[in-house]
Amino acid sequence: MNTIIVVEFGLYLLLMVVIGYLVSRSAKNHSEFLLGGKQLPGWALAFSERATGESAWLLLGYTGFVFATGLSAVWVAAGIATGIIFSWLFLAKRFMEEADKYQVITLPGYLAARFGKHAKIILWLSTILIFSFMMFYFGAQLAGAGKTLFAVFNIPPVMGIWLSFLVVVLLAFLGGFIAVVWTDMIQSIMMLITLVVLPIIALVKISAADLSISQALMSSGPTLDSWTGGAIGFSLGLLLFNNFAWVFGFLGGQPQLTSRFMALRSKKEARTGSIVAVSWTVLAYSGAFMIGITALTLYQGQTFADVEMILPIMIMDLFPSWIAGILLAGILAAIISTADSQLLVITSSVSEDIIHNALKLDLTQKQLVAVSRTTIVLAGIVGLVIALTSESLVFLVVSWAWAGVGGTLSPAVILTFFWRKYSGIGVIATIATGFISTVIWISTPLEEIVSSRFTTFFFAMTAGIIFSLLFPDKKVDSNDTHSSGKGTAGDKPDLEGSASANHETLVGNEETVSDPIKL
Numbered sequence: 001m002n003t004i005i006v007v008e009f010g011l012y013l014l015l016m017v018v019i020g021y022l023v024s025r026s027a028k029n030h031s032e033f034l035l036g037g038k039q040l041p042g043w044a045l046a047f048s049e050r051a052t053g054e055s056a057w058l059l060l061g062y063t064g065f066v067f068a069t070g071l072s073a074v075w076v077a078a079g080i081a082t083g084i085i086f087s088w089l090f091l092a093k094r095f096m097e098e099a100d101k102y103q104v105i106t107l108p109g110y111l112a113a114r115f116g117k118h119a120k121i122i123l124w125l126s127t128i129l130i131f132s133f134m135m136f137y138f139g140a141q142l143a144g145a146g147k148t149l150f151a152v153f154n155i156p157p158v159m160g161i162w163l164s165f166l167v168v169v170l171l172a173f174l175g176g177f178i179a180v181v182w183t184d185m186i187q188s189i190m191m192l193i194t195l196v197v198l199p200i201i202a203l204v205k206i207s208a209a210d211l212s213i214s215q216a217l218m219s220s221g222p223t224l225d226s227w228t229g230g231a232i233g234f235s236l237g238l239l240l241f242n243n244f245a246w247v248f249g250f251l252g253g254q255p256q257l258t259s260r261f262m263a264l265r266s267k268k269e270a271r272t273g274s275i276v277a278v279s280w281t282v283l284a285y286s287g288a289f290m291i292g293i294t295a296l297t298l299y300q301g302q303t304f305a306d307v308e309m310i311l312p313i314m315i316m317d318l319f320p321s322w323i324a325g326i327l328l329a330g331i332l333a334a335i336i337s338t339a340d341s342q343l344l345v346i347t348s349s350v351s352e353d354i355i356h357n358a359l360k361l362d363l364t365q366k367q368l369v370a371v372s373r374t375t376i377v378l379a380g381i382v383g384l385v386i387a388l389t390s391e392s393l394v395f396l397v398v399s400w401a402w403a404g405v406g407g408t409l410s411p412a413v414i415l416t417f418f419w420r421k422y423s424g425i426g427v428i429a430t431i432a433t434g435f436i437s438t439v440i441w442i443s444t445p446l447e448e449i450v451s452s453r454f455t456t457f458f459f460a461m462t463a464g465i466i467f468s469l470l471f472p473d474k475k476v477d478s479n480d481t482h483s484s485g486k487g488t489a490g491d492k493p494d495l496e497g498s499a500s501a502n503h504e505t506l507v508g509n510e511e512t513v514s515d516p517i518k519l
Helices: 002-026 030-038 042-053 056-102 107-114 116-153 157-208 213-220 233-250 255-262 267-298 307-318 321-358 365-389 391-418 424-442 452-470 499-507
Strands: none
Touching: 002 116, 002 157, 002 321, 030 157, 030 255, 030 321, 030 365, 042 056, 042 157, 042 255, 042 267, 042 321, 056 107, 056 116, 056 157, 056 213, 056 233, 056 255, 056 267, 056 307, 056 321, 056 391, 107 116, 107 255, 107 321, 107 391, 116 157, 116 307, 116 321, 116 365, 116 391, 116 424, 157 267, 157 307, 157 321, 157 365, 213 267, 233 391, 233 452, 255 321, 255 391, 267 307, 307 321, 321 365, 391 424, 391 452, 424 452
């Protein structure tokens, strides 16, 4: 069985690299390398966004969480699904329109363009935030790949980390965003097949063996058959709130996800993407929840050293080896699809936000792509070192990432989109407060009471509102207002009073960049 599975696994990795190479010729300039140049269909971007948003945590972590906690684990899925659905229905089209309006290709670049007077500070703060959390998050994906490959294929963890590093860096290096999206699309489908097919087969076996799910839940633990985990009163409120707090990270603050929204090319494609993403979310999370529940029924009375290995154990028990190899590759697909997108986010923060926009170095499009590729290799090596030398630190810091990045940038996005009085100083206060509050909160026992996924969002949002009221952007003349008709400097870049000046200053001087970035 192991031989067949390993062969299929190797063929899968080879297929991903070949696809990455074939589409690599599509990325001709910096905008296309980092955001696809508006070439990609909405359904492909939706599949990619979902694969990027769900690492091995969904296939291994969440299924193991359901196995350990029972029915009450449904509230985690409810919180995450709510955030995903909200972002696609209410934010995706807005991101697409704003990216077109301001001619930007990154989330920090957009915030800088909207509040041009404070552009450089916003770019530097955003880059420090993203690099600090995403670098360790990327390293954690490589370390997680090593753990998974050892558990499933008996490949030594160090070899697994190196193998994952090579595949991820190759995919990102060859074709940038375009290669990542198309390979993510395939990986997203593989993940979905695993999450949908496995619980169906498990239910068939449960029915054939005349087993009872409700009886298995009751016999597995005193609270596993309870939708509230046996909590009542204030404890119940905290349980529901903390599990539902995942929603705050999905409100536009994860740059690896919002880049897919910014890459959409029309309202029609945005609608198509929304249908695909929402359908994927419902099917995937329903399947992951049922995998945990059916595992409790099939393995009642048994104990496992690592509950996160429930899914691969079920696959190898329920399927012949040739099918098991395909489904198990879906686990690695989840890791690779998240890691390569995180690597591109780190790259865009360095090459686009700092070198191109903040420092305004005199580089051509070809040189900017070369800088991005160099950054991919260097950042990949840093992540590799983190994964190889600091595994315990990785898994500590990765728990900060969702709050630190999503909980910080989501308030900035929401206030920028929906509050006209939001100011440049408010953005700076939002980012700084989110960064500091995450580090402090998660380092105290308070994290066990109220999750930093909420507190970071709350503190960052509050700081943004207070500082915007205390330090509002100056009013501008009606003739200088942006085409949206909003009358504060926070609604447009404070650069020479025109969108063209913003494009020249923040995105690149057309005299020094031979092919100006256009989406």
